[in-house]
Amino acid sequence: MKRFLAFACLLLPFALAACGTQADTNTIDPADTDPAMLSSTDEPEPLRIELPADSFSASDERIAYTVVNDSGEALEISPVPRLEAKTEDGWQKVEFADVGFCGTHDLLEVSQDDVLELDWFDPLPPGSYRIVRSIYxxxxxxxxxxxxxxxEFSLTE
Structure with missing residues (x-):
């Protein structure tokens, strides 16, 4: 019996140590994970366009939006927005209807409120659209x- 207790006393520390080093199969090693999956998607982009809604009526005269610059850099913005429509072939530029623009880039500070005048274009059918701005x-x-x-936004009837 003494031999059994002595033997058990010798093996017990090794048995306990082995239990403490057993790998946890529920732990994800960040080195094995795509970094994009670890980052929060709730963080807004430093340069972005914010719309007050996701959908607008085709009868609206204008769509207000804000261009936001949280980059901390001095930037300039094109004076005219571009409108694109989503088609089966991807995004296509919507041409202006008898409207001309001229001007130089504007300074883009922290934010700039702007509007997209829908009467700049021929009547727009319902569908998916996006406002695009060039930043320099x-x-x-x-x-x-x-x-x-x-x-991106939707136009409804």
């Missing part, structure tokens, strides 16, 4: 292409 580095002298930001 302030005082840029090179030919760096602008960043494009957009916000």
């Amino acid at each position: 580095e302030a005082q840029s002298t090179d030919d760096t292409p602008p960043a494009q930001i957009s916000a």
Whole structure:
């Protein structure tokens, strides 16, 4: 019996140590996970267009929106928005109807309120659309292409 107790006393620490190092199968190793899955999707993009709603009536005269610059950088914005319609072939630019624009880029500070006038275009059918704005580095002298930001919305009857 003494031999059994002595033997048990010798093996007990090893048995307990083995239990304490057993891998937890419910733990996800962050190194094995796509970083995009670990980041929060609730964080808004630093450059974005915010709309007051996801859907508007085709009878509305205008769609108000805000361009937000939380990047902390000095940026400029194109003076005219672009409207695109979603088609079977992807996003297609909606051409202006007898409207002309001229001007230079505007300084984009923290935010800029703007409107998309629907009478700039031929009557728009119900569907999926997006407002697109071009963003430039302030005082840029090179030919760096602008960043494009957009916000999608639906037009209903």
